[in-house]
Amino acid sequence: MKNTKRSSSHSQHHIMAERKRREKLTQQFLALSAILPGLKKTDKASVLGDAIKYVKQLQERQRFLEGQIPNPEMRSIPGSPNPKDDNSSGGRNEMRQSTSSSTLPEIQVRVLATQVLIRIHCHKMKGILIKVFTELEKLQLSVVSANVLTFAETALDLSLTAEMEQGWNLTVDDIIRTLRTTMDLYLR
Amino acid sequence: MKNTKRSSSHSQHHIMAERKRREKLTQQFLALSAILPGLKKTDKASVLGDAIKYVKQLQERQRFLEGQIPNPEMRSIPGSPNPKDDNSSGGRNEMRQSTSSSTLPEIQVRVLATQVLIRIHCHKMKGILIKVFTELEKLQLSVVSANVLTFAETALDLSLTAEMEQGWNLTVDDIIRTLRTTMDLYLR
DNA sequence: CTTGACACGTGACGC
DNA sequence: TGCGTCACGTGTCAA
Numbered sequence: 001m002k003n004t005k006r007s008s009s010h011s012q013h014h015i016m017a018e019r020k021r022r023e024k025l026t027q028q029f030l031a032l033s034a035i036l037p038g039l040k041k042t043d044k045a046s047v048l049g050d051a052i053k054y055v056k057q058l059q060e061r062q063r064f065l066e067g068q069i070p071n072p073e074m075r076s077i078p079g080s081p082n083p084k085d086d087n088s089s090g091g092r093n094e095m096r097q098s099t100s101s102s103t104l105p106e107i108q109v110r111v112l113a114t115q116v117l118i119r120i121h122c123h124k125m126k127g128i129l130i131k132v133f134t135e136l137e138k139l140q141l142s143v144v145s146a147n148v149l150t151f152a153e154t155a156l157d158l159s160l161t162a163e164m165e166q167g168w169n170l171t172v173d174d175i176i177r178t179l180r181t182t183m184d185l186y187l188r
Numbered sequence: 189m190k191n192t193k194r195s196s197s198h199s200q201h202h203i204m205a206e207r208k209r210r211e212k213l214t215q216q217f218l219a220l221s222a223i224l225p226g227l228k229k230t231d232k233a234s235v236l237g238d239a240i241k242y243v244k245q246l247q248e249r250q251r252f253l254e255g256q257i258p259n260p261e262m263r264s265i266p267g268s269p270n271p272k273d274d275n276s277s278g279g280r281n282e283m284r285q286s287t288s289s290s291t292l293p294e295i296q297v298r299v300l301a302t303q304v305l306i307r308i309h310c311h312k313m314k315g316i317l318i319k320v321f322t323e324l325e326k327l328q329l330s331v332v333s334a335n336v337l338t339f340a341e342t343a344l345d346l347s348l349t350a351e352m353e354q355g356w357n358l359t360v361d362d363i364i365r366t367l368r369t370t371m372d373l374y375l376r
Numbered sequence: 377c378t379t380g381a382c383a384c385g386t387g388a389c390g391c
Numbered sequence: 392t393g394c395g396t397c398a399c400g401t402g403t404c405a406a
Contacts, residue, residue, distance in 0.1 A: 010393090014386080017394080017396095021395075022383070026383090028240065032243075035240065036243070045212055048219075051239055051243070052220050058243070058247070112340040113340065119307065151300070151303060151349055159307075159345060161339055199400090201378095202400085203399085203400065206399085206400075210398070214398090232396080381406105382402105384401085386398105387399085
């Protein structure tokens with residue numbers, strides 16, 4: 001038999017501590033239910049259940065637009081089943097590609113909807129910028145923002161975003177090929 | 189005063205019902221903690237707290253996609269092969285390298301003498317720039333010029349050149365590794 | 377009258 | 392030893 005006697009003050013403290021803990025949990029339940037979209041039952045079990053479903057849903061979507069394999073570390077509780085790698089989500093269409101990485105000029109292009117991101121790394125030569133922008137204009141790409149960096153006095157680094165004219169569904173390959181041929185001719 | 193007498197069978201049923209309800213809740217707590225990445229405390233309050241933070245984080249990252257109605261056209265898939273990751277720095281003493289090209293964040297670093305060129309493409313998240321610049325300062329890299337582009341409202345494109353402090357022989361690998369680990373921790 | 381959900385006080389366990 | 396967390400049984404209120 002154990003002696004379970006406690007002093008009155010001790011028990012009182014225990015009561016208050018537990019009360020505070022419960023209040024904290026209730027508060028968190030409230031906070032969680034506040035950010036869950038479209039739930040009608042504020043019931044604890046429902047909040048937890050909806051949170052689980054919602055997190056899974058967001059994760060599945062997230063995993064897709066990360067381009068598969070987001071983080072190498074996926075902690076799971078020992079003994080718990082692994083989430084099946086269901087991959088049935090359709091959406092987004094980001095295309096990206098870059099030229100061979102060892103030769104200059106290096107050209108990278110990303111396309112998402114009507115937005116285009118272009119990065120060029122090439123030898124610093126007079127008139128090259130004019131040539132590039134002229135070529136972009138021919139492709140009906142209107143430059144939104146651009147930045148030029150000089151690297152080690154000998155190289156040029158150009159980054160820019162552009163808007164694609166409607167009706168022009170250019171592919172990443174199209175843009176890269178066009179830029180590369182004109183730059184190859186110029187940088188001879 | 190109320191009469192709080194209950195029949196024995198009734199009380200027994202009440203006990204079992206409450207017990208079942210509790211078991212259901214603990215089950216859901218376990219299920220929720222199983223899908224939350226990188227939590228260490230399986231404590232109820234911690235599970236709820238981490239769930240709240242995690243959901244908020246995922247929501248913020250995906251909020252931009254909701255308000256975006258891309259063009260219905262532009263459905264052409266090039267289907268071109270991936271660029272070979274040939275990495276043979278020919279001649280000179282220029283070192284360059286980039287991380288795997290399909291996962292975000294993508295980090296590219298070039299080093300030539302005391303000059304460093306860094307290009308980062310990652311998800312647009314609050315505070316990420318501060319984190320990057322803080323990390324560069326720790327590496328004794330003094331930024332010469334920097335430029336930030338927003339791509340499609342959801343991605344961030346950062347290009348910068350920096351000067352290496354004398355006596356610091358940083359390799360491309362050092363810089364990439366440092367940046368990648370800190371960004372992985374931040375972009376969970 | 378039943379069913380379900382909740383907060384409460386309490387004993388127990390681990391650090 | 393105290394402190395934090397948990398599960399339990401119980402009373403109560405509402406659907």
